[in-house]
Amino acid sequence: MAELALAKTEVERHSVFKKVKPHAELIASVLCGILILTGWLLEFTNHDTTAIIVYVLSFIIGGYAKAKEGIEETIANKELNVEMLMIFAAIGSAIIGYWTEGAILIFIFAVSGALETYTMNKSFKEISSLMNLQPEEALRIHGGIEKRVHVSELIVGDHILIKPGERVPSDGKILKGITNIDEAAITGESIPVTKNIDDSVYAGTVNMTGSITVEITKPNSETLFQKIIQLVQNAQSEKSPSQLFIEKFEGTYVKVVLAIVALMMVLPHYVLGWDWTETFYRAMILLVVASPCALVASIMPATLSAISNGAKHGILFKGGVHLENLSHLKAIAFDKTGTLTKGKPVVTDIHIQDGEDHNDLLWKIASIENHSNHPLALSIVSHVKKHLNKELLHPETIEDMPGMGVKAIIGEEYWKIGKADFISGLKSNHKLIEKANLLASEGKTIVYVQINNRAVALIALKDVVREEASKAIKELNKLGVYSVMLTGDSEKTAKVIASESLVNEYVAECLPEEKVNQLIKLKERFKTVAMVGDGINDAPALATANVGIAMGEGTDVALETADVVLMKNDLPRIAEAIRLSKKMNTIIKQNIVFSLVVITLLISSNFLQILDLPYGVIGHEGSTILVILNSLRLLR
Structure with a gap:
């Protein structure tokens, strides 16, 4: 019994730890803030030694996560980073007796770190919720x-x-x-x-x-499910070109700052006549304000927020690089079947021989087809039910002929519904054959109907354009993106679909290899080109494009090859993804400009001896928090 209670306690402890862990940095920064306030009150009441002890605790609790991260990255990459600058600045402040300022520096740095972690956790949670699919x-x-x-x-x-x-x-x-x-x-x-x-x-x-x-x-x-999970994990780790540049820049910048700080600890004393305390004090301020915290935080939170925003709206990005590329898009190519079209047939034409009762014939056709799960049969039944408010009957006998059609007996009538080869009475009906040939030339699938060895009717079905396709193309046109449809269908069918979907251009009779060639030509014309597809035959073209976009119901090959996945097969989301990319890039530019302006102003003020350490800490770390908060706007 005691062992059971102990095991239960251990499970509960593990559960609590699991819930608290994502908020550990935020909890640490709050404790750090409370300790700083406590230390200030103790200092105010002349309990200086106790105040210093409390400040040291605030240093340890608030700075542990960032210090650990900075030291580990420095050892792993053999490159100093911005976290190390903050550690040096905080220690330097303590050395010259500015315990409160050093603690505030740690506190604000901890808050900015907690905000970055929140952004990453939020992004992961949003995308994971999309992937919370129940395996079959x-x-x-x-x-x-x-x-x-x-x-x-x-x-x-x-x-x-x-x-x-x-x-x-x-x-x-x-x-x-x-x-x-x-x-x-x-x-x-x-x-x-x-x-x-x-x-x-x-x-x-x-x-x-x-x-x-x-x-x-x-x-x-x-399976497809496992591949999508893998995509989510990759999306979290892949960095955009801008982020990679900033990270390379960070290492060099930190070395330059430390070199200048080292010089400033000595030169002003001899050149400008500052005393040693002032010289060291200004060097510590420089160490704080010159650190590129805000600059480093300009990109990653914005990218993760944008990825999270996209996930909430059914757009899965494999990484920041693809999100960034979307804003430069000039042209986009679409596969036809299942992308611009529904991928499901609907009834477009019904031709019945003269002398037949139109409604009675359709009623019996639907009654027979109602016993089949074939998509063509389902489409025919659905069409008839919309036009005839009549309960379907049950044939005396019915036999499914896989790959050919269906046989049935209704009263004294022997019915056949299916392919041309299945209909024995078709050859003598030249009028019906002529009509069928005309409809087939328009890319329609023909279902024939026979009663007692007489071909009496045909029904034409076609894969129709998605209702949202033309809306999606219009939205892309507003964004200045040129649209092209690539299809393996005939010229006639391609022309009709292109007209209905409003694409700017189309290329018919495209085999998978030809789609790749067309993508190469489009890249020569427009530089940055996207491809939207859903099948195995689209995978080479998706890989060739600057940005490959797969429909969510597509194959695992298409999903693996593509850079962006539309989880809900919602074409207008493409324009939304482009707008999101443009907004992300705008926010990143705002962050970078703001960061550089703040750093420049703070460094100038320090050299002019008008900036005190507390204001330097607030100005620098405050700008970092503002940059992260600006990035979090993309979560809305």
């Missing part, structure tokens, strides 16, 4: 017994049962069954593919019709 479960078959298990428990060689309507949990090959698989997430094509025994199926695709038994061929670690 799978119905594993072992020894003839079915058991639903977490997808993470699947191993290579396991057999799983995938029922109609379920998503394939991991890559594998079919052992039993025939079905239609919607591979829009893989290929970008909306028409399902018929799969037989030994055919491969891929994670993220949807089983549409028959039940299939699949053997797993890839481990869970290679």
Whole structure:
């Protein structure tokens, strides 16, 4: 019993520590502030020795995190940094008796560090919440017994049962069954593919019709979910070109400052006639005010805040470099299927032979197709239900013919609905064939209807442009970004889609290699170019572009290759991402200019002997806090 209580106490302690840990720096800075106030009151009441002890405690508690970080980075990189300057300045202030000022320096530096940590934690939390996806479960078959298990428990060689309507949990090959698989997430094509025994199926695709038994061929670690988690981790660590430049600049700048401070400890005494106390005092002020704290904090908090803001709105950036590049974007290329278009077919034309009852025929077609999970069938049923307020009937018999269509009997009528090869009575109906050829030339998919060996109707379906596509293009035009559609479709289909989506230019009959060539040409014309796609065939183009943007429902290959992911497949978010990038760069410029102006003014004031250490501490560290707060505006 005692052991159980002890274990429970340990768990509770661990839980509390886990909750407190992200706020440790903030708690330390608050304690530091309380100790400074206590020390000042003790000093005010002439308890000088006790006051010094309290100040030393404030130094240790408030400065521990930053001192540890500075020393570790100095050892690891063999390069002095801004944290070391602050340590030297605080110690120098204490040496000349300015305990309060040194403690205030530590306190404000600790607060600015806590704000930076808050920004990083906030960014990680926002992005992680997007990634808080529930991995799929799978119905594993072992020894003839079915058991639903977490997808993470699947191993290579396991057999799983995938029922109609379920998503394939991991890559594998079919052992039993025939079905239609919607591979829009893989290929970008909306028409399902018929799969037989030994055919491969891929994670993220949807089983549409028959039940299939699949053997797993890839481990869970290679699933789409795991790749997205990896993207989040990379986004936290990757730095923008501006940040890398500042970090390189920081090392050189710190050495220069220390060299000047060393000279200032000696030269003013001999050259300007200052006494030694004043000389050392001014050198310590210089050490404080010349430190590039605000300059160093100008970029990273802004970048992390922008990444966090994007994550909240369904835009996942892999790192600051890609976010920074977006602001320079001059042109953007779009894949068609699944990107500009919905990737799902809708009914566009219905042609019925003269003499047939239009409404009765559609009612019976929908009644038959209602027993199929095929996307074309679902689209037809949905279309008919919108136009006919009538309950569907149940055919006497119905038989699904995978890859061909469906057979049914209604009363004394023998029906067939499906492909041209499936319809035996089509050859003699020249009028219907002519109409079908015309619609097919417009890039539409044709479904034929036969009753008792007579072809009586056809239904044309097409992948239509997303409602938000034209809005997205208009927004990009306002931002001065030129839009191009790259598609493998025919010239006629490409022209129609380009007109409907309002893109500035289109290139038809583009194979994956040709998309890469087109991207290279666009880069020559516009310098900075983005590519938006969702399929494996888009991956080479995504890699070629300056910024690759993947649709969230795309394949793991596209997500891995892309630099930015639209988690909600919301095209207008691209313009939002560009605006966010421009705003981030504006804030970074504001921060850098403000930092340099403050440092210049403080250094000048110190040389003119009009700046005291307390004001130098407040001016310098206050500017750092203002810079971070300015960056945090991007979280809104």
